[in-house]
Amino acid sequence: MAISSAVDPSVLHERREQRLILMLLAPALLVVIGLLIVPLCWLAWQSFRQDGGFTLAHYARFVSDDVYWRTFLQTFRIAFVVTVATLLLAYPVAYVAASASRRMSILILAMVILPFWTSVLVRSYAWLILLQRRGLVNSALDGMGLIDQPLILVNNELGTVIATTHILLPFMVLPLYAAMQKIPADLMMAGSSLGGSPAHVFWRVFLPLSLPGVLAGTVLVFVLALGFYITPELLGGGRTYMVSMLVSRNIELYSEWGAASSISVVLLLCVFGIFRLASMIIPFERIMGAR
Amino acid sequence: MRKPLSVAMLSASLAILTVAAAQAEQVTFVSQGGAYQEAQTKAILDPVAKLLGITVNQDSAPDAWPVIKTQTATGKPTWDVVDTPTKDCIRGGEQGMIEKLDFSQIPNAADLPTGYKTPYSVAYEFYSSVLAYNAKKYGDNPPKSWADFWDVKKFPGTRALRNHPLATMEAALLADGVPPDQIYPIDVDRAFKKLEEIKPYITTWWTSGAQSAQLLADGEVDMEMAWNGRVSAVAKEGAPVKFTYNEGMLQHTSLCILKGAPNLPTAIKFINAAISAEIQANFPAHIDYGPGNPRAYETGKISPERTAEMPSAPDNAMKQVLVSVDWWSSSAGEEAMKRWASFIQK
Numbered sequence: 063m064a065i066s067s068a069v070d071p072s073v074l075h076e077r078r079e080q081r082l083i084l085m086l087l088a089p090a091l092l093v094v095i096g097l098l099i100v101p102l103c104w105l106a107w108q109s110f111r112q113d114g115g116f117t118l119a120h121y122a123r124f125v126s127d128d129v130y131w132r133t134f135l136q137t138f139r140i141a142f143v144v145t146v147a148t149l150l151l152a153y154p155v156a157y158v159a160a161s162a163s164r165r166m167s168i169l170i171l172a173m174v175i176l177p178f179w180t181s182v183l184v185r186s187y188a189w190l191i192l193l194q195r196r197g198l199v200n201s202a203l204d205g206m207g208l209i210d211q212p213l214i215l216v217n218n219e220l221g222t223v224i225a226t227t228h229i230l231l232p233f234m235v236l237p238l239y240a241a242m243q244k245i246p247a248d249l250m251m252a253g254s255s256l257g258g259s260p261a262h263v264f265w266r267v268f269l270p271l272s273l274p275g276v277l278a279g280t281v282l283v284f285v286l287a288l289g290f291y292i293t294p295e296l297l298g299g300g301r302t303y304m305v306s307m308l309v310s311r312n313i314e315l316y317s318e319w320g321a322a323s324s325i326s327v328v329l330l331l332c333v334f335g336i337f338r339l340a341s342m343i344i345p346f347e348r349i350m351g352a353r
Numbered sequence: 354m355r356k357p358l359s360v361a362m363l364s365a366s367l368a369i370l371t372v373a374a375a376q377a378e379q380v381t382f383v384s385q386g387g388a389y390q391e392a393q394t395k396a397i398l399d400p401v402a403k404l405l406g407i408t409v410n411q412d413s414a415p416d417a418w419p420v421i422k423t424q425t426a427t428g429k430p431t432w433d434v435v436d437t438p439t440k441d442c443i444r445g446g447e448q449g450m451i452e453k454l455d456f457s458q459i460p461n462a463a464d465l466p467t468g469y470k471t472p473y474s475v476a477y478e479f480y481s482s483v484l485a486y487n488a489k490k491y492g493d494n495p496p497k498s499w500a501d502f503w504d505v506k507k508f509p510g511t512r513a514l515r516n517h518p519l520a521t522m523e524a525a526l527l528a529d530g531v532p533p534d535q536i537y538p539i540d541v542d543r544a545f546k547k548l549e550e551i552k553p554y555i556t557t558w559w560t561s562g563a564q565s566a567q568l569l570a571d572g573e574v575d576m577e578m579a580w581n582g583r584v585s586a587v588a589k590e591g592a593p594v595k596f597t598y599n600e601g602m603l604q605h606t607s608l609c610i611l612k613g614a615p616n617l618p619t620a621i622k623f624i625n626a627a628i629s630a631e632i633q634a635n636f637p638a639h640i641d642y643g644p645g646n647p648r649a650y651e652t653g654k655i656s657p658e659r660t661a662e663m664p665s666a667p668d669n670a671m672k673q674v675l676v677s678v679d680w681w682s683s684s685a686g687e688e689a690m691k692r693w694a695s696f697i698q699k
Contacts, residue, residue, distance in 0.1 A: 127691070127695075128695055129691075129694045129695045129698060132695075132698045132699075133694075133698070136698075190567075194571060194573050195511070195556075195571075195572070195573050196571060196572050196573070197571075214556075217556055217557040217573075295560060296564070299556065299557040299558060300516035300557060300558025300559065300560060300697060301558065301697060301698070303694065303697065303698055308694075311694060313418075313419055314416075314418070314690075315687070315690055315691060317422065317444060317448060
């Protein structure tokens, strides 16, 4: 049908629009290609190089060195626990923010976002002060006579999980809020008027409709947690060994970039895999909160 | 009226130009930044610049090694002299990233004992990994040796060690009864076995000097291995913290020159001046790290009290083990490093 006339004005218009969009995108695209894609490819290329030749040695260590799989296991475990913890903490907050009055919800969101403006380093140190042996939490519990021995809350995996959960909480609250805000209140009323109890309405109507937000937040938090470095370094007590620390260890240990970059390539592939899985359930644009 | 003025200005600017040309000899020196590098500026860098009439440009990197690698890979490094752990100088030298030093042009190096220099480096400043403890907790009977550190019955309390095998494995062997002069070559299996014993009692394996200081200052640990300068800084702030040089692990950073350094001749002159006894004797006035040139203690610039506090002072050095960078750069040393993470994780 469209073949009949060579120059359909609407096609022409569409092409012009596409060209305009491309031009508007060009600066950002160049930055991303120049500063992200190219270095990433260089990184991947390095991971196959040794003494100027091709090698798989940097990947063979994933099998031969038990530090590798232990580190990946611990990293994924921490990321998983952190994701579940943020979800449990963030869901009620987002729910209240979405159903409260406008002023109230702005206040709640502001309080969620406020710690964002403090650096991760400062927040990690703050947790150190709170959680250590003679820290605020232990002295308070001791003062109330609840404990005889200080609890070991930090310099281990627990401390890392607590601080990481706190740092990543906004990344869960915001997508949840965005999803919940779009759920029309009428639907809940309709559910109630048809005889559903509040719990039933929540379970059958609200929760399913909020699932895109849950998935978006889950993916974001999980992926961000995988790459954490400063927090486990400061609060892990040396025992908490995450992938990013393995990267830095390998830079020191092997005098070859590839030894470190092979790890980041594998981690990157894991992240791509996670996004792919998530996008099979919900389209990618929705995960990123575009619509 | 106008002409003479412009002539005057022209000659003035010419004069400035010639001065600039005379001062054009310069060198770029790199250290680890922070208070440590500030102290060096006053103790070493400014005096050397004045002495030689050169300009010393400074840069800093907490870990110089990756930068040395990248800079020399391009063939056009911007750094000249680096103050870095000796290991970097040796492995850099072996991989063609560090210049071999021409000792005929560094006469001051003759003051250094053989253990203090390599074909690629000269000792610059000394520090020590010492046994530090909470003086309030242990009172009159503090831990005095690594055997005491390992003795959790006689010396109860929380402990920390550095999350790194260097110096830690030496301490384990001393605790296990190996005589100080027989530490090297390190019996890696024996050291790890001894470390397994103390592992359950280690609260924290610290990774940065700041962290080790915080652990002591906040009372998070009762004893730990830490760098002497960090411990004395905590003590100065009023925390009840002390340390012993007994069975300390004496370590030093070294100066070395990047391969293809832009100012090679000046860099060599700089190194010679920087390790002279007179200049090195300035160190103790500014920081708790000891001079790399032992003859600095003979210049009369360092008071006897201050000498007693210095890790490299002859009396203190005697009680310690000089960490063998040669062993740690050997393949056995690298294997031990690789095993470390696995030991920590299990």
